[in-house]
Amino acid sequence: MFFAVDSTPYDRQMEWVRPVLASVALQPTYGIPLDLVNQWMSQLRDIPYQYSRQWQVPAEINAARRTDCKGKALLLYEIMQANGATNVRFVIGKHHARDWFTHAWLEWETQEGTYLLDPTFYRAAARDLRNDSTYIPLFGYEGENKYRAFDVTLVSQN
Numbered sequence: 001m002f003f004a005v006d007s008t009p010y011d012r013q014m015e016w017v018r019p020v021l022a023s024v025a026l027q028p029t030y031g032i033p034l035d036l037v038n039q040w041m042s043q044l045r046d047i048p049y050q051y052s053r054q055w056q057v058p059a060e061i062n063a064a065r066r067t068d069c070k071g072k073a074l075l076l077y078e079i080m081q082a083n084g085a086t087n088v089r090f091v092i093g094k095h096h097a098r099d100w101f102t103h104a105w106l107e108w109e110t111q112e113g114t115y116l117l118d119p120t121f122y123r124a125a126a127r128d129l130r131n132d133s134t135y136i137p138l139f140g141y142e143g144e145n146k147y148r149a150f151d152v153t154l155v156s157q158n
């Protein structure tokens with residue numbers, strides 16, 4: 001669950017990739033086949049992983065043919081937007097609760113439910129991968145909007 005915020009700790013770092021995140025599907029398509037999304041994810045999974053402190057735009061990733069989780073998720077975001085996908089959110093969080101570093105992936109809300117798209121580790125979209133110890137969102141970005149993750153379990157305990 002996310003709530004809108006005016007800023008995030010990543011705003012300065014993400015300035016270079018903001019145009020990609022702010023892009024909007026010109027011809028919204030509500031029925032992108034899951035098989036097509038899985039094909040894109042598989043192609044991105046094949047790109048060798050190389051960590052970069054600097055965020056890379058898709059043109060830089062395509063030229064280098066190496067990138068990290070941020071780059072793979074951002075490139076998938078651009079591909080999905082270019083093909084008319086709606087309700088796609090770029091997420092920064094923790095792959096595992098014990099991780100020191102953050103991870104990036106996409107969440108795609110469809111009529112069938114929310115899919116987690118992580119081409120760093122998977123070749124196909126998945127549902128229900130998130131739990132108390134994996135895929136813990138911290139911040140999300142969709143178009144010009146910024147979000148902070150909200151942990152429902154903390155509220156329900158009070």
